Amino acid sequence: MRHLLRFRHGIAAALLTLSTSGAAAPMYQVLIGSYTSEGDSEGIYRMQFDAERGYLEPQPLQVMRTHNPSWLTLDLTRNRLYAANENGPGHPDPVGRVSAFMIAAASGKLSALAQQITLGDEPTHLTMSRDGRYLFVSNYGSRSNPGGSLAVVPLAKDGTLSAVTQIATHKASEKHPERQQSAHVHSAVMSPDGKTLFVSDLGADKIFVYRYDPANAERPLSPAEPAAISLPDGSGPRHLAFSPDGRQAYATLELSAQVARFDHVDGTLVQRQLVDLAAAGDTSQHSPGAIHPSADGRFLYVSDRAEKNRILVYAIEENDNLREIQDRASEGREPREFAIDPSGRFMLIANQKSDALVVLERDPESGLLGETLQSLPMGQPSDVKFIDRTGP
Numbered sequence: 001m002r003h004l005l006r007f008r009h010g011i012a013a014a015l016l017t018l019s020t021s022g023a024a025a026p027m028y029q030v031l032i033g034s035y036t037s038e039g040d041s042e043g044i045y046r047m048q049f050d051a052e053r054g055y056l057e058p059q060p061l062q063v064m065r066t067h068n069p070s071w072l073t074l075d076l077t078r079n080r081l082y083a084a085n086e087n088g089p090g091h092p093d094p095v096g097r098v099s100a101f102m103i104a105a106a107s108g109k110l111s112a113l114a115q116q117i118t119l120g121d122e123p124t125h126l127t128m129s130r131d132g133r134y135l136f137v138s139n140y141g142s143r144s145n146p147g148g149s150l151a152v153v154p155l156a157k158d159g160t161l162s163a164v165t166q167i168a169t170h171k172a173s174e175k176h177p178e179r180q181q182s183a184h185v186h187s188a189v190m191s192p193d194g195k196t197l198f199v200s201d202l203g204a205d206k207i208f209v210y211r212y213d214p215a216n217a218e219r220p221l222s223p224a225e226p227a228a229i230s231l232p233d234g235s236g237p238r239h240l241a242f243s244p245d246g247r248q249a250y251a252t253l254e255l256s257a258q259v260a261r262f263d264h265v266d267g268t269l270v271q272r273q274l275v276d277l278a279a280a281g282d283t284s285q286h287s288p289g290a291i292h293p294s295a296d297g298r299f300l301y302v303s304d305r306a307e308k309n310r311i312l313v314y315a316i317e318e319n320d321n322l323r324e325i326q327d328r329a330s331e332g333r334e335p336r337e338f339a340i341d342p343s344g345r346f347m348l349i350a351n352q353k354s355d356a357l358v359v360l361e362r363d364p365e366s367g368l369l370g371e372t373l374q375s376l377p378m379g380q381p382s383d384v385k386f387i388d389r390t391g392p
Contacts, residue, residue, distance in 0.1 A: 026051040028342055029061065029108040032350065032357065033072045033083060033383035037091050039355060041379030044069050044083060044101075046110060049386075051343040054359050054373040064101065064110050067093040070382040071125050075132055078387055079103050080159045081110060082128070082135055088121035088142065096123045098137055100159050108387050116161035120149045125187040125239075128155075130194030133214050135161070136221075138185040138199070147172065147182025150199055152221060166219045173205040175234040176255055180205070186238045186254075192246035196267045197221060200237040202254060206230055207237055209268060229269045232256060238289060244297040248320055252302060257286035259302055259314075261322055275322055277304055277312065290337045295344060299325075299367035303335040303349075311335065311349070311360075313367055328369040331358045339384040346373070350381035357381050 028049045034041040046062040049055070068091065069083035085097040100113040120139025127136050134152055141148030152166035170183040184203035190212070191198065199208040209224040216222075231237055236255030242248070242264065249262040249269055257278040262269035278286045285307035293300050293316070300314040300322060313326035332351025339348050344364040351358055357378050361370030 026343060029387040030056070030339075030341075030348065031072055031074075031081065031383075031385045031387060032378065032381050033069045033385075034378065035068050035070055035086070035352070035380035035382055036066075037068055039379035041381075043067070044072070044081075044110070045378070046108060046387075049341060049346075049348070051341055051345065054346040054361060056348070056357060056359060056374060056376050058376055061108070062110055064112070066099055067091070067097075069099065071123075072383045072385045073126050073128060073135075074103075074385055074387070075128055075159075076130070079105065080113075082126055084118075084123040084126045084137065085115075086122050086124050086140075096120050096139055098123060098126060098135060098153060098161060100155075100161050102159065103387060113159050114161045116153055116163065118151045118153070119164045119167060120146075120151055122148075123151070127188055127190055129212060129214070129220075130190055131214060134220060136188040136190075136197060136199075137164075138188050140184050140186060140202075141182065142184070144181040148185040148201070148203065149183065150185050150188055150221075152219075154217070165217075166221060168199070168208075168210070168221065170201050170204045170206070170208060172203040173233065175205065176236065179203065179236065179255065180234070187240060189240045189242070191264070191267065192242055196224060198240055198249070198269065200240050200251060202236040202238055204228075205233060205235055205237065207240065207251065207269065211267075224267065226268065229262075229271070231260065231271075232258075232274075239291050241291045241293060243293050243316070244295060248316075250291055250293070250300055250322075252288040252291045254287055254289065255283065257283040257288060257304075259288065259291070259300075259322065261320070263320075273321055275314075275324075277302075277308075289335070292338070292340070294340060294364075294367060296364075301338065301340075301347070303330065303338060305334045305336070309333050309335060309351075311338065311347070311369060313369060315367065325366075326368050328360070331360075331372050331375060332356050336381075337383045339386060342386055342388040348384045350384050352380055352382055355379050355381070357384075 125138040235253040261273035287306035332354035334353035
């Protein structure tokens with residue numbers, strides 16, 4: 001499978017060379033989620049990216065005004081967009097919600113479809129079932145009481161959102177005196193075959209495993225066997241990502257400043273490697289967040305926030321082990337999320353606390369990040385998603 005991915009990568013590079021030698025430059029549309037509670041952000045920004053120059057056009061194509069759309073998810077056809085409205089107590093809108101939008105096939109223009117409450121505070125992540133029938137919403141729940149939860153939102157064929165039909169809660173580990181006194185669901189990720197949901201709970205030090213059965217329409221999730229993958233005490237799992245071939249999975253452990261690598265076997269995860277981001281165990285300056293493999297499966301990228309504000313690059317070796325090959329500054333503060341553009345030649349970083357989108361060069365062959373090409377002011381950017389109907 002890895003040889004096939006490299007072959008496909010070579011074809012993509014050849015096509016890009018044809019583009020740069022005279023054909024029209026590739027232009028992609030990209031969606032930016034943001035926090036609106038502070039600063040001057042208005043919601044979701046639809047922008048144009050020039051993949052010839054590595055340049056975001058400063059003037060947005062469209063702005064969709066909505067509260068705290070911090071996480072964005074596209075359906076598999078790229079015709080629907082869903083946003084987690086990370087609201088909660090103390091925000092202008094104190095109610096956690098999820099919003100749905102239609103994406104026009106020809107223009108990419110967004111139009112509002114529906115909105116639904118998530119029955120929890122600060123929904124910080126969402127994903128869709130592979131069959132398009134449900135959204136799985138991670139209510140982080142920053143308060144110790146009631147804490148966080150996983151919410152299941154049914155979807156109609158037209159993308160309309162129904163009321164939450166199932167809620168799952170977990171027991172906290174209570175290892176961290178401030179951040180683990182209750183459950184804090186940070187992400188839910190579907191297995192590549194669409195049969196299993198892996199739910200990372202920062203407050204519980206576990207990745208919970210649920211079987212997905214759409215035949216049970218009201219309660220499509222049930223605990224798997226085993227029902228959870230335990231991680232080190234006080235580690236705080238945040239985000240999970242699968243390799244393109246589905247054989248491996250990678251998780252950021254926010255509180256212990258680590259990356260865990262797993263074999264994905266028979267619907268569960270078997271831990272194989274634990275990589276420390278902090279020297280000598282000093283985790284105070286670290287906060288790993290976003291994690292994404294390259295499309296060819298050869299490299300893994302991780303954002304490290306707090307005082308470090310960097311992107312770490314790992315080579316994925318033939319035996320699947322991770323080997324660090326680069327430590328690159330994010331050119332801003334709090335790199336909450338990032339994305340590699342469809343050409344593979346650039347990385348866009350949402351530096352939340354320095355209010356900027358940053359574009360870096362990327363070498364598809366070596367995986368290394370290069371020069372800073374652009375830093376575009378934007379209030380509290382938090383997520384980056386390309387509308388690329390040929391992408392993963």
